[in-house]
Amino acid sequence: xxxxxxxxxxxxxxxxIFFLAILTFSYLSQYLSFxxxxxxxxxxxxxxxxxxxxxxxxxxxxxxxxxxxDFPLENNYISRETNQIAIENxxxxxxxxxxxxxxxxxxxxxxxxxxxxxxxxxKNETINDERYPGSSTLTQNPFISDRKIIQSLTMQQRNxxxxxxxxxxxxxxxxxxxxxxxxNPQNNNSSPTFVLPQPGGADLLLP
Numbered sequence: 001x002x003x004x005x006x007x008x009x010x011x012x013x014x015x016x017i018f019f020l021a022i023l024t025f026s027y028l029s030q031y032l033s034f035x036x037x038x039x040x041x042x043x044x045x046x047x048x049x050x051x052x053x054x055x056x057x058x059x060x061x062x063x064x065x066x067x068x069x070d071f072p073l074e075n076n077y078i079s080r081e082t083n084q085i086a087i088e089n090x091x092x093x094x095x096x097x098x099x100x101x102x103x104x105x106x107x108x109x110x111x112x113x114x115x116x117x118x119x120x121x122x123k124n125e126t127i128n129d130e131r132y133p134g135s136s137t138l139t140q141n142p143f144i145s146d147r148k149i150i151q152s153l154t155m156q157q158r159n160x161x162x163x164x165x166x167x168x169x170x171x172x173x174x175x176x177x178x179x180x181x182x183x184n185p186q187n188n189n190s191s192p193t194f195v196l197p198q199p200g201g202a203d204l205l206l207p
């Protein structure tokens with residue numbers, strides 16, 4: 001009787017373990033099939049590192065010039081390899097290469113792009129002209145000219161450029177135009193004006 005009880009107990013334990021394994025597997029299957037869809041659907045940043053590796057600086061530059069058509073191309077430099085004009089080697093493509101490859105900065109945040117522009121403005125890190133994109137592939141280093149162009153941009157133009165770059169790498173980010181404070185040209189330095197109460201004004205509060 002004892003041996004039968006032991007056999008029954010072992011069999012019951014095995015059935016319990018088997019049943020528990022089935023429940024665990026079923027739960028994990030549903031959870032794992034649900035998790036990626038929610039994460040990737042609601043948070044594009046999971047795709048961003050992969051996307052940043054697949055899109056080329058030249059493709060990014062093409063998108064930028066479509067949205068900002070009056071931005072300087074600066075693509076008249078000669079290629080050392082072909083001895084012909086490197087049409088796709090534009091100012092934006094070099095800026096993107098400097099940001100993404102030379103400095104290894106994220107491409108989906110405005111702050112990082114502003115740091116890159118600050119490099120060009122001489123307000124952040126010093127740009128090594130020998131490592132600047134195009135210095136080894138073009139017959140003339142475009143760094144000095146590129147820096148002058150970036151420095152000549154207005155703050156609004158730089159903000160527009162940053163917004164476009166972020167929207168390309170992260171289309172789910174909503175670019176809200178930055179409001180500039182309005183100023184009255186006639187009262188730039190004037191103090192706030194207070195209106196004194198007029199006689200009989202208290203009568204307006206009577207029912």
